[in-house]
Structures are given as C-alpha cells and as structure tokens.
Amino acid sequence: MQERKPAWDRWGRLSPTSLLVILILSTGTMIWLSQRSRAGRARMDEELSRAPAPTGECGIPGTQGCDGFEAVGELTGVSTAQSASRQPSARLSASETCRNSGYLCQTLESQDSLVVVRWPESAFPLRIHVPLPAVEPASLARELRSAAVSGLMAWSGHPSELIISERSVATPADIVIEWVPDLGGQILGQARYEWENRDGQIIFRVPSFLLSLRTGRGSYPSRDQLQLTAAHEMGHALGLPHSDSPEDVMFPTNTARSLSVRDYRTVEALYRLTNGALIVR
Ligand SMILES: [Zn+2]
Numbered sequence: 001m002q003e004r005k006p007a008w009d010r011w012g013r014l015s016p017t018s019l020l021v022i023l024i025l026s027t028g029t030m031i032w033l034s035q036r037s038r039a040g041r042a043r044m045d046e047e048l049s050r051a052p053a054p055t056g057e058c059g060i061p062g063t064q065g066c067d068g069f070e071a072v073g074e075l076t077g078v079s080t081a082q083s084a085s086r087q088p089s090a091r092l093s094a095s096e097t098c099r100n101s102g103y104l105c106q107t108l109e110s111q112d113s114l115v116v117v118r119w120p121e122s123a124f125p126l127r128i129h130v131p132l133p134a135v136e137p138a139s140l141a142r143e144l145r146s147a148a149v150s151g152l153m154a155w156s157g158h159p160s161e162l163i164i165s166e167r168s169v170a171t172p173a174d175i176v177i178e179w180v181p182d183l184g185g186q187i188l189g190q191a192r193y194e195w196e197n198r199d200g201q202i203i204f205r206v207p208s209f210l211l212s213l214r215t216g217r218g219s220y221p222s223r224d225q226l227q228l229t230a231a232h233e234m235g236h237a238l239g240l241p242h243s244d245s246p247e248d249v250m251f252p253t254n255t256a257r258s259l260s261v262r263d264y265r266t267v268e269a270l271y272r273l274t275n276g277a278l279i280v281r
Pocket of ligand 1: 232236242251252
C-alpha cells in the first residue's frame with residue numbers, strides 16, 4: 001500500500017495555468033451538479049404529486065371491500081397537502097424497503113410509488129377519546145364501549161402507547177371515536193386520515209373515526225365484531241393500508257380473529273421508515 005502525499009503538497013507542484021484550468025473545470029462541475037440536483041428534486045416532486053397516499057379504498061373492483069358480508073368499514077385516505085408542500089423526506093427503493101414489511105407495500109403491485117405517512121413520534125402517546133354510546137340500558141353501552149376499547153388497545157405499544165379517555169379532558173384527544181346509528185349497508189366502521197408536509201414536518205390527523213351501532217342485520221354489533229372493527233379502523237388511523245390476507249385484521253372484511261404477527265410486522269415497518277418518504281417500485 002502506497003502512502004498518499006498530502007493534497008497541499010500535490011497542489012504546490014502545479015503551474016498557475018494548470019490551477020486556472022482546474023478552477024474553471026471545478027466551477028463548471030459545481031454548476032452542472034447543482035442543475036442535476038434541481039432536476040432530480042423536480043423529478044421527485046413530480047413523482048410524489050402522482051403518488052397516491054396509501055389508502056384502503058372502498059369499492060376497488062375485484063376486492064371484497066364494502067360489498068363483503070358485514071364488512072369492516074373502509075378508510076378513505078385524503079391528502080390535504082398541496083403539491084408545493086409535498087416534498088419527499090427521502091426516496092427509498094421498494095426492493096430494500098419492502099422486505100419483511102408485511103403488507104406495507106401492497107399497493108405497489110398496482111402503482112409505481114407510495115408515500116410513507118403516519119403519526120410523528122412527537123405525537124406519542126396517542127390519546128383516544130372513546131365516549132359511551134347513547135344506547136339503553138347503560139350496561140349495553142358499557143359493553144359496547146368496552147369491546148371497542150379492547151380492539152383499540154390491541155395496538156397499544158405498537159408503536160405508541162394509547163391513552164383512552166371516556167370523558168372529554170383538558171388535553172384534546174388525537175383521535176375521537178364517534179358512535180353513529182348506521183353507516184349504511186354492511187359497513188361497521190370508517191376512519192379517515194389527512195396529512196401534509198409542513199416545512200419538512202409530517203402533520204398527520206384523523207378527523208373522523210366512526211363506529212356503527214347497527215350491523216347489516218339491523219342488530220347491535222356483537223362484542224367480537226365491534227372489537228375487530230375498532231382494531232381495523234385503528235390500523236388505518238395509524239396509517240396502515242389493507243392487507244391481502246384474510247387472517248390479518250387489516251383485511252378489508254372482518255375475517256380475522258385478532259391482530260396477526262403480520263399486522264404487527266407491518267406497523268413496525270411503517271414506523272421504522274422515514275415519515276414522508278417516497279417508496280419507488
Ligand atoms: Zn379498511
């Protein structure tokens with residue numbers, strides 16, 4: 001192995017003309033690199049503006065979605081961001097990122113890229129307000145609430161601890177559960193999120209998280225149905241897409257029995273990645 005001479009020594013042996021040529025070449029290279037960097041950023045912006053946020057959309061042809069028997073409700077991912085504020089935090093390759101990440105990259109089978117959006121760690125622990133539903137008798141209201149809380153708490157610690165409150169408290173909740181008489185058809189629940197990139201910070205919100213008090217048969221949901229619905233919608237509220245396996249709680253219809261290893265693996269992968277990053281197939 002040869003020892004390299006220090007740079008100042010090598011520069012010292014160059015003629016003034018050589019130094020001038022190097023200076024001109026270096027300046028040209030810097031301008032060229034700067035233009036390439038701007039072009040690269042513009043390309044990323046363009047890709048990002050085309051990339052839909054991960055969603056569990058209702059009514060995708062060929063899926064059971066909303067049409068399934070007593071289907072667990074759907075999430076409609078809504079981006080409130082303008083293209084100018086949707087700068088990607090990072091660009092990741094699907095081949096490396098999607099390995100061992102459960103169904104996180106499921107949507108890449110039908111689209112070229114997706115954006116990682118989720119709660120920032122600064123929002124932890126997440127506070128969830130779960131009121132008593134306005135039903136009689138009181139024991140039934142408590143039973144329904146207890147089932148929903150049990151479904152939500154299945155995610156606690158993955159990755160955020162969840163703090164559940166029954167009454168409105170001084171600190172506003174991050175997520176407020178709303179009981180609705182009927183969501184129509186066989187929809188048992190519905191959650192919606194919004195996100196935007198504000199000066200490099202991903203702002204994530206769940207403006208609505210609805211649980212239905214009626215099943216497709218017109219009766220109150222059973223404890224198991226409600227628990228599973230709350231768990232499914234909470235998965236969306238954490239930023240998860242749908243799964244393609246009926247054994248996962250994030251499958252579009254209520255076929256799972258509880259959160260699977262794959263559900264946990266997917267949420268862990270989601271929160272391991274840089275928030276706002278663009279995953280490209
Ligand atoms: Zn869903």
